[in-house]
Each structure stands twice: as structure tokens, then as C-alpha cells.
Amino acid sequence: xxxxxxxxxxxxxxxxxxxxxxxxxxxxxxxxxxxxxxxxxxxxxxxxxxxxxxxxxxxxxxxxxxxxxxxxxxxxxxxxxxxxxxxxxxxxxxxxxxxxxxxxxxxxxxxxxxxxxxxxxxxxxxxxxxxxxxxxxxxxxxxxxxxxxxxxxxxxxxxxxxxxxxxxxxxxxxxxxxxxxxxxxxxxxxxxxxxxxxxxxxxxxxxxxxxxxxxxxxxxxxxxxxxxxxxxxxxxxxxxxxxxxxxxxxxxxxxxxxxxxxxxxxxxxxxxxxxxxxxxxxxxxxxxxxxxxxxxxxxxxxxxxxxxxxxxxxxxxxxxxxxxxxxxxxxxxxxxxxxxxxxxxxxxxx
Amino acid sequence: xxxxxxxxxxxxxxxxxxxxxxxxxxxxxxxxxxxxxxxxxxxxxxxxxxxxxxxxxxxxxxxxxxxxxxxxxxxxxxxxxxxxxxxxxxxxxxxxxxxxxxxxxxxxxxxxxxxxxxxxxxxxxxxxxxxxxxxxxxxxxxxxxxxxxxxxxxxxxxxxxxxxxxxxxxxxxxxxxxxxxxxxxxxxxxxxxxxxxxxxxxxxxxxxxxxxxxxxxxxxxxxxxxxxxxxxxxxxxxxxxxxxxxxxxxxxxxxxxxxxxxxxxxxxxxxxxxxxxxxxxxxxxxxxxxxxxxxxxxxxxxxxxxxxxxxxxxxxxxxxxxxxxxxxxxxxxxxxxxxxxxxxxxxxxx
Numbered sequence: 020x021x022x023x024x025x026x027x028x029x030x031x032x033x034x035x036x037x038x039x040x041x042x043x044x045x046x047x048x049x050x051x052x053x054x055x056x057x058x059x060x061x062x063x064x065x066x067x068x069x070x071x072x073x074x075x076x077x078x079x080x081x082x083x084x085x086x087x088x089x090x091x092x093x094x095x096x097x098x099x100x101x102x103x104x105x106x107x108x109x110x111x112x113x114x115x116x117x118x119x120x121x122x123x124x125x126x127x128x129x130x131x132x133x134x135x136x137x138x139x140x141x142x143x144x145x146x147x148x149x150x151x152x153x154x155x156x157x158x159x160x161x162x163x164x165x166x167x168x169x170x171x172x173x174x175x176x177x178x179x180x181x182x183x184x185x186x187x188x189x190x191x192x193x194x195x196x197x198x199x200x201x202x203x204x205x206x207x208x209x210x211x212x213x214x215x216x217x218x219x220x221x222x223x224x225x226x227x228x229x230x231x232x233x234x235x236x237x238x239x240x241x242x243x244x245x246x247x248x249x250x251x252x253x254x255x256x257x258x259x260x261x262x263x264x265x266x267x268x269x270x271x272x273x274x275x276x277x278x279x280x281x282x283x284x285x286x287x288x289x290x291x292x293x294x295x296x297x298x299x300x301x302x303x304x305x306x307x308x309x310x311x312x313x314x315x316x317x318x319x320x321x322x323x324x325x326x327x328x329x330x331x332x333x334x335x336x337x338x339x340x341x342x343x344x345x346x347x348x349x350x351x352x353x354x355x356x357x358x359x360x361x362x363x364x365x366x367x368x369x
Numbered sequence: 370x371x372x373x374x375x376x377x378x379x380x381x382x383x384x385x386x387x388x389x390x391x392x393x394x395x396x397x398x399x400x401x402x403x404x405x406x407x408x409x410x411x412x413x414x415x416x417x418x419x420x421x422x423x424x425x426x427x428x429x430x431x432x433x434x435x436x437x438x439x440x441x442x443x444x445x446x447x448x449x450x451x452x453x454x455x456x457x458x459x460x461x462x463x464x465x466x467x468x469x470x471x472x473x474x475x476x477x478x479x480x481x482x483x484x485x486x487x488x489x490x491x492x493x494x495x496x497x498x499x500x501x502x503x504x505x506x507x508x509x510x511x512x513x514x515x516x517x518x519x520x521x522x523x524x525x526x527x528x529x530x531x532x533x534x535x536x537x538x539x540x541x542x543x544x545x546x547x548x549x550x551x552x553x554x555x556x557x558x559x560x561x562x563x564x565x566x567x568x569x570x571x572x573x574x575x576x577x578x579x580x581x582x583x584x585x586x587x588x589x590x591x592x593x594x595x596x597x598x599x600x601x602x603x604x605x606x607x608x609x610x611x612x613x614x615x616x617x618x619x620x621x622x623x624x625x626x627x628x629x630x631x632x633x634x635x636x637x638x639x640x641x642x643x644x645x646x647x648x649x650x651x652x653x654x655x656x657x658x659x660x661x662x663x664x665x666x667x668x669x670x671x672x673x674x675x676x677x678x679x680x681x682x683x684x685x686x687x688x689x690x691x692x693x694x695x696x697x698x699x700x701x702x703x704x705x706x707x708x709x710x711x712x713x714x715x716x717x718x719x
Contacts, residue, residue: 036673040702043709044394072669079670086671187584194585226576232661232689234537235544273623311582319422320429321436323386323697339582345695347673351702352390358705359393 021110022364023047025357026123028101031059032343033335034129035083036350037357041127042092044358049121050087050095053296057084057097059131060336061343067161067210069343070202071236075162083347104304108330109364124364125330125357128314129350130300132336135185135193135290143184143287144257150265151257151285154180154200157207166215168283170263175283178211179221179267180204181254186290186340187225195311197290198340201228204288205241212245220245221282223252223267252278257285291340306331313339324353332356371460372714373397375707376473378451381409382693383685384479385433386700387707391477392442394708399471400437400445403646407434407447409481410686411693417511417560419693420552421586425512433697454654458680459714474714475680475707478664479700480650482686485535485543485640493534493637494607500615501607501635504530504550507557516565518633520613525633528561529571529617530554531604536640536690537575545661547640548690551578554638555591562595570595571630573602573617602628607635641690656681663689674703682706 025041027034030052041048056062058080061069066076087093096115103114104126113121137145137153144151149170152160157180160166168175182204186197201224208220222241227249229238241247254269264281271278293312294300301308307315307327314337317325324332332353335346375391377384380402391398406412408430411419416426437443446465453464454476463471487495487503494501499520502510507530510516518525532554536547551574558570572591577599579588591597604619614631621628643662644650651658657665657677664687667675674682682703685696 032670039671040705040709043712044705045712069669074670082671194589195582196580196584198581226578228576228578228580230546230578230580231548231691232545232659232663234546235661239544273625275624309582311585313582319419319694320382320424320697321389321432323694323701341581344669344673345698347670348695348699348702351673351705352698352700355390355394355701355705355708359390362393362395 021122021124022361022368024049024121024123025354025361026051026111026113026121026126027129028126029059029129029131030057030095031129031131031335031346032061032080032083033131033337033346033350034059034127035087036347037127037129037334037354038087038093039083039090040351040354041358042090044354046092046358046361048093049123050093051099051101051115052095052097053100055098057095064134064155065159065162067158068206070199070206071233071344101303109360111330125332125360126304127350127353127357128300128304128306128326128331128333128337129335130294130296130314130337132291132293132340133295135292137184137287137289139191140184142256143181143254144265144285145287148257148259148265150283151287153287153289154203154207155289157286161207161210161214164214166211166218173283174215175218177219177221177282178284178286179223179282180208180286180288182222182224182288184287184289185292193290193292195340196228199342200288200290202233202237205229205237205247207286208241208247209245212247219248221248221250223250223254223269225253291336294337304328304331313337324349324356330360371472371474372711372718374399374471374473375704375711376401376461376463376471376476377479378476379409379479379481380407380445381479381481381685381696382411382430382433383481383687383696383700384409384477385437386697387477387479387684387704388437388443389433389440390701390704391708392440394704396442396708396711398443399473400443401449401451401465402445402447403450405448407445414484414505415509415512417508418556420549420556421583421694451653459710461680475682475710476654477700477703477707478650478654478656478676478681478683478687479685480644480646480664480687482641482643482690483645485642487534487637487639489541490534492606493531493604494615494635495637498607498609498615500633501637503637503639504553504557505639507636511557511560511564514564516561516568523633524565525568527569527571527632528634528636529573529630529632530558530636530638532572532574532638534637534639535642543640543642545690546578549692550638550640552583552587555579555587555597557636558591558597559595562597569598571598571600573600573604573619641686644687654678654681663687674699674706680710
């Protein structure tokens with residue numbers, strides 16, 4: 020029934036939290052996930068240990084997935100998309116790609132982001148050299164348990180992580196900071212060192228933004244206990260030396276000197292783009308996007324979690340780069356707003 | 370009745386959001402605030418325009434206050450503290466300093482933080498020179514509508530903001546980044562310039578951490594449209610010249626040169642400390658603190674908003690430096706968890 024149901028779009032951290040929250044608040048949740056697998060980016064992209072908990076993604080997010088799978092108040096549609104949204108706040112009729120319709124009082128968008136595609140920074144060597152990876156690929160290597168150069172399987176003497184690939188870069192229309200790459204990268208550096216103690220790990224940064232308590236738990240720990248070397252630099256180019264190693268060229272911006280440093284693996288700390296489905300999402304759901312293409316938010320104080328359309332709420336990286344922890348809080352927050360709408364309707368009806 | 374009531378401690382952004390959320394979800398909220406005025410730090414400290422909305426604190430937070438004041442499902446105790454918590458999750462009996470007791474099924478802590486006291490960095494001149502202020506005092510000056518040197522009322526030619534006063538500073542036991550000072554300060558620089566167009570504004574920084582979409586909306590805008598001058602520097606000392614102006618001494622860490630720059634007003638961008646009441650809060654509520662003294666969190670994924678004690682949830686800056694927007698989301702998130710507990714109880718009882 021409309022007044023008992025919240026539709027949740029996306030089954031990543033935000034959507035999983037929203038669905039569980041709707042159920043905890045005594046209502047029914049219908050989850051629509053476009054992929055065949057639940058869990059969102061941490062599962063689909065094979066993240067290793069999560070920041071800041073240190074827990075493996077498959078365990079942490081897996082627990083969230085299991086919670087809604089085991090919940091009789093939650094209905095899940097996998098490999099499904101929304102094709103039409105009719106009606107209004109309190110009384111939406113939503114058509115799914117599998118032909119079903121859902122009557123729902125409110126909707127929570129947990130539609131996430133798209134990883135920046137490093138191909139858009141060709142000068143940094145991704146797609147050209149086998150040993151240039153993204154953070155996502157390095158996470159997968161860590162999950163697999165062994166750090167080796169993809170080109171020839173050797174243990175790398177030196178790995179560097181380039182921060183802000185696809186972030187804070189106006190040349191390619193990414194004016195924003197992706198918020199989490201600094202912390203993820205300092206964590207990744209520690210994970211590499213644990214698996215491959217002989218490997219030296221460098222992080223090339225513009226600014227280090229391990230904000231809040233991440234500073235102490237990640238930046239300092241990575242530097243002091245794991246000997247990660249932080250270099251403030253502008254990297255212009257990644258090329259290949261005659262011996263096959265990678266050459267990372269740029270300027271050390273603290274000493275104002277050009278640097279050319281041989282590396283065995285170069286990792287791009289890729290940023291968070293607006294979901295590439297946002298134009299379609301905006302059209303189908305009738306909600307606005309902000310200027311970068313993320314889902315736009317309503318008034319911040321008494322309509323937190325709101326989108327530009329009444330009755331439709333949003334949580335997580337759909338609205339901009341976001342951490343997993345905050346995505347979960349926002350999922351619960353949006354669920355509460357949606358449930359509030361249903362209760363207001365029920366009150367009005369009675 | 371226990372199973373209908375959530376107790377909310379603190380009426381700042383997190384607590385106000387939690388109380389409204391509990392009501393929206395169909396339960397009763399009892400709010401206990403130690404101060405006589407509702408609104409928390411933004412109201413008590415007289416913040417000017419909030420980040421990122423640009424709305425005046427008194428309007429934005431005032432709207433949140435009014436919402437719960439007008440809500441018959443919310444009972445408010447001002448100038449009141451909790452003195453005793455008995456019972457357990459689902460059935461707490463809480464004694465207040467006004468002699469009343471509250472029976473409640475779950476508790477949400479929105480107990481906030483304490484501003485860093487600049488007196489603890491005496492070399493930076495606060496308390497010694499009248500024209501050295503904190504960001505909070507500068508916000509109050511902006512709210513009052515005129516930028517003048519407190520010492521003699523002249524319009525300042527130059528104002529500088531020192532970032533990380535009481536943050537990222539191990540010498541004084543503040544290992545954390547306070548998360549929001551960079552953005553608040555870039556915003557403050559713009560507000561100063563608007564009120565006092567002849568004033569030059571400098572920001573001395575270690576790293577600039579305007580994360581996420583704040584980068585574009587604050588850092589770039591402040592620099593490009595408002596001509597705020599960003600200087601990467603380590604500031605060692607603030608003294609006074611013979612003409613009465615302030616001298617800011619340190620090292621420009623990009624050019625590696627000592628700097629001594631005359632300023633008319635120096636603003637400390639003060640950090641967020643754990644609430645100085647946290648030891649008492651920890652004792653009274655039986656909840657753990659993390660190593661810096663903020664309220665400790667439970668498991669991150671399926672117990673988001675949890676503290677170390679079942680039935681007691683937490684939101685906002687009580688757990689570490691936090692933005693107002695995230696504090697509000699976390700308040701709603703914690704409310705949902707608390708309401709979930711009440712529903713589970715009701716189900717069990719029926």
C-alpha cells in the first residue's frame with residue numbers, strides 16, 4: 020500500500036542503510052538495484068579494507084546486504100531500473116523495467132557515483148602502460164593478496180600513488196575534491212607495505228586532506244609506522260624508461276625542483292564523478308542536478324535529505340563525493356524523512 | 370511511556386534534527402539542553418552565515434528550533450542536565466537536574482564539542498593583544514555588521530586568518546584536523562571583504578582542506594572573486610610592532626623564507642575539542658570515549674549511530690569534528706535507530 024511503502028533506488032551503502040531503516044521504523048521497503056549484485060561500489064569494484072574501520076568490504080557491506088535480504092519487510096528487485104515515475108509526494112506510481120509497478124509514498128535515491136575514468140588523463144599513462152593502475156585495481160590486487168607488477172609479475176621495489184587524478188582539475192571539468200581519496204590512499208599505502216614489506220610506497224599530493232580523526236589514524240600512521248613517503252608535487256607525465264620501469268615526471272613544489280623518479284607501479288587515486296546515469300535519473304524522477312551533475316539538495320536545515328522534488332530524498336555519493344560512513348548515516352536520515360512522510364499521510368487519512 | 374519516548378541530549382543541530390525526526394517517525398521526544406537557549410554552538414557562539422548554504426545561523430538554526438518548539442510531540446527541558454541513567458536499552462529511567470525523571474526506550478546524544486581555547490597557544494597572541502580574535506569572535510563582528518580593530522576602532526588594512534589553531538598540533542595534544550575550519554575561514558574571508566572592501570585578507574595554511582564540493586564553492590571563489598591571499602606557512606609567533614600593528618612571524622613553506630608581515634587583525638581559526646563535559650557524560654551515561662576524548666562509536670555498518678552502550682546513540686560533533694549538515698543527517702540517522710528500538714520493543718510486547 021502506498022502509505023506503507025518507501026521505494027529505495029540503489030543497493031550501495033546508502034540504499035542498504037535506507038532500506039534497513041525503513042523496515043526498522045515499521046514500514047515496507049522496495050529496493051530497486053540496476054546491477055545483479057547488491058552492495059554498490061565497495062562490492063562491485065572489489066574494495067579491500069574499508070576506511071576507517073579496517074574491515075574487509077565484503078564482510079562489512081556483506082553484513083548490510085544480508086540484513087535486508089533476511090528482512091521480510093524488504094522486497095528486492097535486482098537487474099532492474101525505474102522507467103517511469105507518476106503521481107506526487109505521498110502517492111507515487113513507479114514503473115520498473117521488469118514490467119512491475121510499485122505504489123509508494125516516498126522515494127530514497129541511493130544512486131551513487133561513477134569512478135573517474137583515468138583514460139581522460141592520458142598523459143598519466145593509464146591504458147598505455149600495464150603497470151599503471153587505478154586505486155580500484157590496486158584494491159583488487161590487495162584483496163587477491165599479492166602485490167606484483169602486472170607487466171611481468173615482479174615484486175615492485177617502488178610504488179607511487181598519484182592523488183587527485185580526476186579531482187581538483189579544471190582542465191577536465193572536475194573542480195571538486197573527491198573527499199576520500201587521500202584517506203583511502205594513505206590506507207592503501209599501508210596495505211601495500213603489509214603485503215610487500217620490501218616495497219617503498221610514495222604518495223604524490225597537492226594537499227593532504229585526511230580530515231577529522233582520519234588525520235591521526237591514517238596520515239600519521241601511514242607516515243610514521245609504515246614509512247609512506249609523502250611528496251608535495253605536481254605530476255605532469257608518466258612515461259617509460261628503457262628498462263621498462265615507469266618514469267614519473269613533475270615538480271616537487273616544496274623544493275621547486277623538477278623530479279623524474281623511476282617507479283615499478285603507478286596508482287591513480289581516481290576521483291568520484293557524478294553517476295553517468297544522472298541525466299537519465301534526473302529526467303525519469305523529475306529531480307534537479309547541481310552544476311557539476313550531482314543530484315541537487317533541498318534546503319539544508321529543515322529539509323535535510325530532500326531533493327528538489329517533494330517526496331523524493333537522496334543519500335550518499337549521489338549528491339557529491341562522500342565517505343561510506345556518511346553515506347550510511349545519510350541513508351538512515353533519508354529513510355527517516357521518507358517514513359515521516361508516510362506517517363503524516365496516515366495521520367491525515369485517519 | 371518508555372516504548373513511545375526517545376530522550377535527546379543537547380539542542381544543537383544534531384539534537385534538534387533528532388527530536389524532529391523522532392516526532393516525524395511517530396514517537397515522543399524529550400529534549401534536555403544544559404543551556405537556557407536552544408540551537409547549540411551556531412546560536413550560542415553567534416555564528417554569521419553558515420557553510421555551505423550561506424544562510425544566517427539565526428535563521429537556519431532558528432527554523433530548526435521553532436520546528437521542535439511548535440511540536441506537541443516534543444517536550445523541552447532547558448537549563449537542565451542528566452544526573453543519572455538507570456536501566457537498560459528499551460527501558461531507561463533517567464533523572465534530570467530539575468528533579469524530574471524520564472522513562473525512555475532509547476537515548477540520542479547530541480552533546481557537541483567545545484571550541485578550542487586559544488589561550489593554549491599563547492605565542493599566537495590571543496589574550497595578549499586586543500586585535501587577535503578567534504573565528505567565533507570574527508563571526509560575531511560580521512553579524513554586528515562592521516569590521517573594526519577592537520583596539521582603536523580603525524578599519525583594518527589587513528586581516529589574516531591563521532588556520533589550524535588547536536588542530537593538527539601534537540605539541541598541545543590535538544592530533545586531529547577539525548574538518549571545517551578551512552571552509553569556514555575561506556567563507557569568513559569573503560564575508561570580511563564584503564563588509565570591508567578596502568581590507569586585504571590573508572589565510573595562512575598548512576594544507577587547505579575544503580573537501581568535496583566546498584573546494585569550488587569556497588576555496589576557488591574566495592581566491593578568485595574575493596582576492597583572498599592564501600599563503601602556505603608555518604606561523605611561529607604573533608607580536609606587536611612599535612606602531613601598534615601586529616607582526617605575524619613564521620616561514621613561508623613554499624619559498625622556504627622567513628616572513629614577518631604586519632597585520633591589523635589576526636584571526637585564529639580555532640579547532641573543535643571534545644566537549645569538556647565528556648568525562649562526566651561518559652560516567653553518567655556509561656558510554657565509552659575514544660582516545661582523544663570524543664564519544665566512541667559502535668560498529669560502523671549495521672550499528673551506525675551506535676555508541677558503546679546498547680540503546681544509546683550519538684550524532685554530530687560529539688563523536689569528532691563535524692559539519693552542521695552532517696550533524697543534521699546524523700541526528701536524523703540516530704533518531705531512526707532509536708525509533709527502530711522502540712518499534713522492536715512494541716513488536717516484542719504485542
